[in-house]
Amino acid sequence: xxxxxxxxxxxxxxxxxxxxxxxxxxxxxxxxxxxxxxxxxxxxxxxxxxxxxxxxxxxxxxxxxxxxxxxxxxxxxxxxxxxxxxxxxxxxxxxxxxxxxxxxxxxxxxxxxxxxxxxxxxxxxxxxxxxxxxxxxxxxxxxxxxxxxxxxxxxxxxxxxxxxxxxxxxxxxxxxxxxxxxxxxxxxxxxxxxxxxxxxxxxxxxxxxxxxxxxxxxxxxxxxxxxxxxxxxxxxxxxxxxxxxxxxxxxxxxxxxxxxxxxxxxxxxxxxxxxxxxxxxxxxxxxxxxxxxxxxxxxxxxxxxxxxxxxxxxxxxxxxxxxxxxxxxxxxxxxxxxxxxxxxxxxxxxxxxxxxxxxxxxxxxxxxxxxxxxxxxxxxxxxxxxxxxxxxxxxxxxxxxxxxxxxxxxxxxxxxxxxxxxxxxxxxxxxxxxxxxxxxxxxxxxxxxxxxxxxxxxxxxxxxxxxxxxxxxxxxxxxxxxxxxxxxxxxxxxxxxxxxxxxxxxxxxxxxxxxxxxxxxxxxxxxxxxxxxxxxxxxxxxxxxxxxxxxxxxxxxxxxxxxx
Numbered sequence: 268x269x270x271x272x273x274x275x276x277x278x279x280x281x282x283x284x285x286x287x288x289x290x291x292x293x294x295x296x297x298x299x300x301x302x303x304x305x306x307x308x309x310x311x312x313x314x315x316x317x318x319x320x321x322x323x324x325x326x327x328x329x330x331x332x333x334x335x336x337x338x339x340x341x342x343x344x345x346x347x348x349x350x351x352x353x354x355x356x357x358x359x360x361x362x363x364x365x366x367x368x369x370x371x372x373x374x375x376x377x378x379x380x381x382x383x384x385x386x387x388x389x390x391x392x393x394x395x396x397x398x399x400x401x402x403x404x405x406x407x408x409x410x411x412x413x414x415x416x417x418x419x420x421x422x423x424x425x426x427x428x429x430x431x432x433x434x435x436x437x438x439x440x441x442x443x444x445x446x447x448x449x450x451x452x453x454x455x456x457x458x459x460x461x462x463x464x465x466x467x468x469x470x471x472x473x474x475x476x477x478x479x480x481x482x483x484x485x486x487x488x489x490x491x492x493x494x495x496x497x498x499x500x501x502x503x504x505x506x507x508x509x510x511x512x513x514x515x516x517x518x519x520x521x522x523x524x525x526x527x528x529x530x531x532x533x534x535x536x537x538x539x540x541x542x543x544x545x546x547x548x549x550x551x552x553x554x555x556x557x558x559x560x561x562x563x564x565x566x567x568x569x570x571x572x573x574x575x576x577x578x579x580x581x582x583x584x585x586x587x588x589x590x591x592x593x594x595x596x597x598x599x600x601x602x603x604x605x606x607x608x609x610x611x612x613x614x615x616x617x618x619x620x621x622x623x624x625x626x627x628x629x630x631x632x633x634x635x636x637x638x639x640x641x642x643x644x645x646x647x648x649x650x651x652x653x654x655x656x657x658x659x660x661x662x663x664x665x666x667x668x669x670x671x672x673x674x675x676x677x678x679x680x681x682x683x684x685x686x687x688x689x690x691x692x693x694x695x696x697x698x699x700x701x702x703x704x705x706x707x708x709x710x711x712x713x714x715x716x717x718x719x720x721x722x723x724x725x726x727x728x729x730x731x732x733x734x735x736x737x738x739x740x741x742x743x744x745x746x747x748x749x750x751x752x753x754x755x756x757x758x759x760x761x762x763x764x765x766x767x768x769x770x771x772x773x774x775x776x777x778x779x780x781x782x783x784x785x786x787x788x789x790x791x792x793x794x795x796x797x798x799x800x801x802x803x804x805x806x807x808x809x810x811x812x813x814x815x816x817x818x819x820x821x822x823x824x825x826x827x828x829x830x831x
Contacts, residue, residue, distance in 0.1 A: 268294050268387045270342050270367055274315070279383060280375035281344065284358050286367025292341045297384040301379050303327070304334055311339030314384060316377045318346045325356035332360040342367035344380065416442035416543045423521075423539065426685050430522040432457050433495065433543055436514055436685065437624050437678035438466035442543075457520075461485055463680050465492060465520050470685030475512040480525045480536070491525035492518050495540045495547060495584075513622035514605070514685060517547055554623065554646040560584040561641035561652045568706050569645075577703035588641055588654045596697040598706060599668050601626065602713040604648050604721075607690040615644030621692070622649040625678055626669070650710065655699055671696040671716065671731030679727045686726045693720040694729040757827040760810040773812075775803045779815065780825050 271290040274281055283290075295312030298305070301320035309315075315335055335343060343366055345353045353370045361368040370379065423429040424444045433442040440462055464485055467493045472481040480491040495517035519540050524561065525533060567577045573820045581598070603625070605618045619642050626640045642651045655668050660673060674694060675682075682692055695717030697709035712732050720730040745753075761772045775793065779800075782789040790800045804815055813820040 268384070270294060270314075272387070273380075274369070276383065279380050280372035281380075282370040282372070283369055284353060284368040286342065286365065286767045288340075289365060289367045293383060294388065295340045296388060297381045297687070299381065303331065306334050306338050309335070309338035309340060312790075313340045314344060314380075315340050316344050316346070316371070316380060318349050319354075320349065321359075322350075322354065322357070325354065328354065328357040328360040329363075332357070332364050336364045336366055340366070342369060344369040344371050346371045346373065346377065348373040370550065394418065397640055415546050417444070419539055419542050420444040432462075432520045434462055434466055434469075434518050434520055435624050436466055436470060436516060436518070436681065437622075438681045439624065439627060440465035441517055449757065459677065465490060466518065466681035467684035468492065469494070469520075470513060470681055471687070473516075474685055474687070474689060480521075480533075482524060482526055488522060491521045491523055493521065493525075493536055493540050495519055495543045513684075514617055517543065518768040519543060523571045541664075546804050551620075557587060557641040558619070558643060560587060561643035561646075561650070564641075564652055564706070565643045565645065565650055565710075568710055571707075574703040577706060579629045581703055584641060584652070585654055588652075597668070597701050598709070599653040599655060599699050600697040600709040600713040601651040601653060601669055601674075601694065602648055602710070602717045603651075603692065603694045604717060605686075605690055605692050606647075610686075615647050615649060617650035618647075618692070621682075622651055622694075625674065625694075626651055626653065648714075668699050669696050671720075671734075672730040675727055675729050683726045690726075691721070692727045693717050695720055696729065698732040714766070745830065754827045754831045756815070757811055757824060758831055761807060764806070764810055766796045770803065770806070772803060772807050775800070776807055776824060777828060779804060780821060780828070782823065784815070 269290065270292050273294070274283055274290065293312060296314075297316065298308060298313045299316040299808050301309065301318055302308075305315070319329060332343070343361060345357060345368065347353065347370055352675070358368060371377070414793060416539060420431050420433070420442055421444055423431045430444065432444075435441055438459070440457065443457065465483060468483045469481060472492070473494065474477070480493045481494060485488045494513075519536070521536065525536070528536075533582075548706045560580075560583065564577065564580050567580060601622065603618050603622045605621065623640055624641050626642075640651060640653065642649055644650070653669055671694065673695065686692060695713040695715065696715040697716070700706060700709045712735065715735055716730040716732055719734055720728040723730075756775065761776065764770055765772050770784060776788075778792050779789045786797050786800060790797045793800065795803075808814055813823070815821060815824070
């Protein structure tokens with residue numbers, strides 16, 4: 268709104284004392300202060316209301332006005348209730364700095380002026396943004412030149428002074444506003460931990476059927492979370508079942524409490540999410556080629572096609588997934604499955620969309636870093652074909668590739684919240700292979716690793732190929748009753764002794780085995796004298812009837828500790 272409009276509103280009781288030539292200035296907000304230096308709370312465009320309590324003598328007016336001008340305020344309104352007429356020294360200082368000055372009659376409360384300005388500014392911003400959003404909608408639907416979700420977030424910041432971010436369901440930052448300064452200060456970066464927590468809250472709310480927007484408070488900051496839903500062509504477990512889409516839908520996180528908003532503003536934000544959904548649909552459409560390539564390779568591998576035929580298909584896929592490389596010297600296979608506890612639906616499409624997101628580097632931003640990921644689905648599984656460029660050290664060796672232990676590290680929190688009480692995600696990762704002949708073995712290896720992950724507790728689990736050549740592969744498949752009986756026979760006597768005597772026999776046993784039976788290394792680790800260590804080991808052997816100098820007994824204790 269303009270300063271002139273304030274002067275024309277009789278109910279506000281404003282009298283212009285200076286700055287008639289500046290009445291076309293825009294007002295973006297209002298602030299009441301009696302601080303001598305309120306600059307830290309100003310960002311520009313405000314109408315500043317003051318009761319003049321900061322003024323002790325005439326010399327105070329000049330520095331106060333200079334601070335306001337440097338902060339870019341629109342005008343100053345001084346109340347007459349404290350001193351009667353507005354002091355001449357303040358009028359002179361405002362005239363010198365070309366700052367419009369109003370006098371506020373003592374019968375008018377500052378709250379009345381504040382309420383009027385906020386109502387007018389909010390209404391005008393909503394109308395302006397609605398027009399901008401409508402124009403941007405036409406731009407985005409007519410082609411890819413609309414600018415994507417970043418442009419929409421910039422509009423929210425410039426026209427509604429709303430800080431907002433677009434996040435994936437795993438908490439990855441898809442879009443953020445430009446580093447600009449608005450009425451509430453510079454737009455802060457949203458750190459990865461905050462992104463993951465917001466995504467977790469969003470998934471938990473959607474899973475329990477709560478209607479958006481969802482209100483979340485993190486570190487004393489309130490956010491409202493709006494689902495960004497696509498055209499309805501996304502993955503789903505069953506018609507009308509939201510569980511499939513919730514694991515692939517983006518979300519719009521707005522730093523504000525939408526519970527206080529009028530219906531018109533809520534409708535406006537819903538329109539913004541529809542604009543962002545256009546970008547998400549475009550991203551899904553762009554993945555079609557990569558999905559088809561993965562599906563074709565998968566079918567060739569599973570039907571036992573000749574290696575030459577598979578190699579020919581890989582030569583077609585490599586330039587799409589690794590532009591400029593020509594061929595990929597190594598490939599990995601990642602297998603994932605989402606299983607709902609009620610057994611409903613084919614989880615393949617859901618897992619396909621989710622695996623495409625999980626395989627993206629969590630540090631990357633934007634909607635397009637998944638260009639090099641090809642994921643197919645079959646029989647309830649999602650299967651990713653991951654190309655690995657060789658390291659440039661003169662050897663034909665693959666780079667680090669996908670590591671099972673790190674794959675789910677950044678997404679475990681959000682996905683656990685989304686699946687809690689409802690389903691599980693399990694993932695298996697193969698070793699890298701360098702030829703078409705190795706793909707079938709890599710696929711089976713990844714499937715075996717996924718089954719190892721499925722045997723573990725937890726909503727979100729992964730296992731890698733390294734574990735297939737270890738005792739870790741066997742332990743999950745030991746029946747629970749056998750596991751309990753085996754560990755109880757070996758460890759219960761030690762636990763009971765520790766409970767009664769605080770002897771720490773169990774920690775001593777773990778350290779002794781971890782040091783490969785070395786007395787000196789184990790004593791040093793536990794900060795014990797060797798004779799004390801020998802006494803404890805002797806007590807372990809006495810209570811269990813085992814001999815820790817024998818390999819068989821060491822192995823039994825090792826397995827019991829791992830299964831306990």
